[in-house]
Amino acid sequence: METPKYDKTSPKSILKFASGLTGKSLAQVVELDTFKENIRNKGDLGLLVENYYFQHSPGPVAGPDFPEAGVELKTTGVLKKNPGNYKAKERLVLKMIDFENIVHENFESSSLMKKCKLMLILFYLYDAEKPIYDRKFVLDPLLYSIPEDDFPTIKRDWEFIRNKIADGLAHELSEGDTFYLGACRKGAGGTQEKLRKQPFSSVGAKSRAFSFKPNYLNKLIESHESESGNMGVSRGLTFEEATQKRFKPFLGKTVPEISQKLGYFRKAAFHKGFNQDLCIRILSNGKSVAIELDKAGIEMKTIRVNPDGKPRESMSFPGFKFLDIINEDWEDSSFFEKIEKKFLFVIFEIDELGVERLARVAYWNMPYADRLEAQRVWEETKRRVLIDATQLPRQSESHVAHVRPKAQNAQDTWPTPQGGEHVKQCFWLNRNYIANVICKL
């Protein structure tokens, strides 16, 4: 009998054996002929690695792939960012969410933790042209357990998802609900006819899985690449607490005071993004960009409010091209992508004397019903672009969103399906809508 190549009971031994794949594709290290014909590009590389490289097949079990070592094997695609730099191609799916059982669980003893407490993550270079067994593993394998600094945030994310299901709102789950751990769409049960049952509501819900969000994964990769290991928020704090802590010394201060304190000053009288620039500096300690926000895929927006509590302006989003939107689906649109995110609102209040102060910071994500309304506006925009790209939904037509110019000037245009040119546009969240949102925060 052949001597085993690794010790199934030892995470370190499994890790060491896995590193034999680094720099190679699966096809380069195992005999392929037996299975090659049966594999499509979309197959599960993790399963193949487990079967053919580790020669290990535990069968369908609820726990980790290597039960004795408590190690769950994951493979995930990465893209090349710069030479030697990688980023996640997509979220890393961890485990399906069991709507029925999760409501009886707590995080530490949850089925998610049972399965994914310790994970061996292998990164392969994504290449659509190649079958999965020809894609090369890049980077060393990562033996991952939740870093202490990330634990409070991930636990909070998990609890948020569980609580939403316990409240009978599984159908309203959204990736914007959480910071690092997301409830992503996964598996059958996505279409109207095939929705899943949930325990505390008769409304069908889309099937979902726990996943690490792409931005969190990127930070894991980044720190794995550099081995510098400084993964973010202050010890023992949740994400929200850590952000509050950063802003705390500046709350109640006027904009010039903050400017002074940070040693960062207006470059021009009309420096439009000045408050935003200040906030980036508050969050980044003067160095690189706001690392925690980036990691969690959070969208920071500054809002200036008048003495009456109303924002001065509507909130703009990235622009769109008329010729693009007519071929897009809502769920692929950049507007959808943005409003699904979690927002960090930094609110500046302007008093009667015109003095502007950093009043408060708060997280927010768009409620389900409002996302549906935003979708309606988006669909209506798409419909009208085809008819007349100059007649788009106005603020008066929806309580949530509208379309308005966003360009350098009136000559800054995109071509229209009608064969003309029209000034560049973007989606906006209505001023009054934002007013309602922030007064409840």
Place this chain on the structure above:
DNA sequence: GCATGATCATGC
């Protein structure tokens, strides 16, 4: 050069 977040300006 251009997209982006944000704010200014005008007319009703």
Place this chain on the structure above:
DNA sequence: GCATGATCATGC
């Protein structure tokens, strides 16, 4: 006062 139209500074 507000909705709509127009534009700015910045960073990549």
